[in-house]
Amino acid sequence: MKPKKNFILRLSTLVVLTACFGAIIASLLLAQNFKNLLTMWGDDVQMTVYLSSEIKESDLAELEEFLKQTGQVGLITRISKEKAFNDFKSQLASYAPDLGQDEELLKLIPASLQVRLASGIAPQDQMRTLNELAAKLKNKEGIEDISYGQDWIEKYGAIVTAVERSIEALVCIILAAALLVMSNAIRASVQLRRDEISVLEMIGATYAYIRKPFLKEGAVLGGASVSMAMVFCYLAFVATKNLLVTKLSFLQLGHYLTFISPLMVLLLILGGAGLGALGSYLCVRKINDGWSSRSKSEA
Amino acid sequence: MIEFSHVYKTYSGPVHALKNIDLKIGKGEFVFLTGPSGAGKTTLFKMISAFDSVTSGNVNVAGFNLSEINHREIPILRRKIGVVFQDFKLLRDKTLFENVALPLQVRGDKNVFVQRRVHEVLEKVGLAHRHDQYPEFISGGEQQRTAIARAIVHQPGVLIADEPTGNLDPRMSEEIMDLLEAVCAQGTTVFVASHDLEMVKRRKKRTLELKDGMIVGDLK
CATH class of the missing domain: 3.30.70.3040 (Alpha-Beta Plaits)
Structure with missing residues (x-):
């Protein structure tokens, strides 16, 4: 039976990253639908x-x-x-x-x-x-x-600006936190594979050869996390929409809610994969303590 | 094959790990390196495999001048060296076959050749029947034989072994030393660090003695 290498760490990394990306996607979803509602209300102006x-x-x-x-x-x-x-x-x-x-x-x-x-x-x-x-x-x-209902429109414009700024700030904060968590999670994963790196160096693997599996792992981890987060957000979105269409139908909001476009979904998954690969690249570069650090100290 | 001339290695402190090392080991030679802990054996091995650089002096290994080597040439040098450690350093999520195949895969050999060569080497170390096992399910002696198979599969000119029998019982240790002598008999230069002076004496090979970073004996 093949030993499970760092299974718990990988699973926890996946969960943490899924939560981070979930928060980002939820913020985007919130921002997009809030904009939809504002546009709807704006139509009455x-x-x-x-x-x-x-x-x-x-x-x-x-x-x-x-x-x-x-x-x-x-x-x-x-x-x-x-x-x-x-x-x-x-x-x-x-x-x-x-x-x-x-x-x-x-x-x-x-x-x-x-x-x-x-x-x-x-x-x-x-x-x-x-x-x-x-x-x-x-x-x-x-x-x-x-x-033209000057008072109402003035307040409406102020609310729109305030809410848009708040959502932008929230997305920025969550994105920064997600990057930090992701970088730490991947670094921990790479640290646990130091032995593997030293063996690869010892047998004459090039730097690119050593990095390749880590980049691949980071990309898969990032892509999988975004995909899972997307599924959870979609399920939450469908549940919320159903609630607004049925029990809260008097609010007349259900029909204005939309999920992120397929193109955006694809871009987010690719972005997650890219971010994961980048995180891995940065971590592998830092922990390598063999000839690369030697050449660095000589430089 | 291995040549050190006036080599010094000083770490910050300053700690003088190696002092004025002069040595020459020819092709196909079997040499023991003995000395107490902290004498500089591991530092010397690290230099041979370009894991550490010299402070002054020259090191030549398998035709490479390590004082002038650039980082792109280091993997090429390492493909001409086999390394065996006391703690085996096998990858636990790979089978014996996959562990042994690594050096060939790293240099981009074709799959057909890798299959044939790995089976040949596993046969040589007596582990062909366990090729699909994982390291943690085999004995220490078998793990060390796998490590030796990995170190010789790419037919290196030099094999360095740092305390290869340190974790093994006497019978296993003798088996491993027999295996290393067999590798040497094929024309590979074998350089073995060991604490086991009795075993070293029995083998009747050239023995270098290192103490406080200096070679204090060269028994031929």
């Missing part, structure tokens, strides 16, 4: 341009054309006085049923343009864009007022 009752059709068309040419807006929807009145009526029907009979009210409710921002505008830039648009529209003919 719109500007209402209230029109004066005297505005002509030609002026309205000109206004729409002007908005389109700015390149900052997406969908523009015309809301007539009648539609606005009907919407208002239906919203308040249960609270004030007689309101719908008040014909004078129709005269007070203005027609408007609902202007959505272009989809490419980042959440943190939405406030600035809306301010710019409002400034441009302020002196246009036929506009009575402009409203």
Whole structure:
């Protein structure tokens, strides 16, 4: 029976690395889905341009054309006085049923343009864009007022920036910790194989020949850890999504959650393998105490 | 085959490990190196296998001047040397066959040749029937014979053995020394460090005595 060489160490290294990579993947997943949710909420950001009752059709068309040419807006929807009145009526029907009979009210409710921002505008830039648009529209003919929920958007932009920065910092911290843990784990593994290294040196193995199995082992360890972490994160993701779609469906968040793209999965596995190989390379270079250290001391 | 001229080795301290070593060992010669612990035997062996450098003087081994050798040439030198240790230094996760095959694989020999040569050498040391065993499941004497097989499989010009019988009982020790003499008879220079003065005397070979880093006797 073949003796199990450093089985416990290898297993513990694999577990530690899987945990580290799991934390990194979870952070990426969190960041990505948070961004999805922000984009979803960002889609609701719109500007209402209230029109004066005297505005002509030609002026309205000109206004729409002007908005389109700015390149900052997406969908523009015309809301007539009648539609606005009907919407208002239906919203308040249960609270004030007689309101719908008040014909004078129709005269007070203005027609408007609902202007959505272009989809490419980042959440943190939405406030600035809306301010710019409002400034441009302020002196246009036929506009009575402009409203775009300034307070809400300002807070929303601040939250987006704060959360994005926090996630970036978290990923950096976890990545640094993972590198440290991985480097120590691989170093311990290499230390246990010093005898093997000295035997290989003794029989005339070149430096490249000695390093090769360690690099291979590091790459396999890194790749396997990322793959395992990916599987665990995927299972956790599916469970969370199921929860949001079923028991927490009132939050309406489930459909916006996405897993990391296949290309990103592949890149992460390759990255893990590369990182493992690099860690091994650095460790083997340091522990070699044979002719390489001799040539170093002579240099 | 091995030549030391005015070799000094000083470690920081300063500790003078070797002092003015002059020696010449010819091709196919069998030489014992004796001396108390700390006399410098291991340092001398480390220099022969280029695991340590000289502080001053010249060392020539198998046609290489070790004072001028560069790190790329060291593996090539080592492929011309076989080394046997007291603690065998076999890789425990490899079979006897795989351990013995290592020096041939390292120099890139073809698989067919490796198979044939390893079986031939295992036959020579009497372990052909145990080729698929792992080192920890065989006796100390068998482990040392495997180590010798590994040291001679690539037909080195020089075989150095540092206390090869230090961990073995007297009967096993005699077997190992017989094996080393047989290797020498094939034309390999054999240089053996040993504490066992009785055994050294019985073998009636050239004996160098090292004391405090100096050669104090050369009995031919």
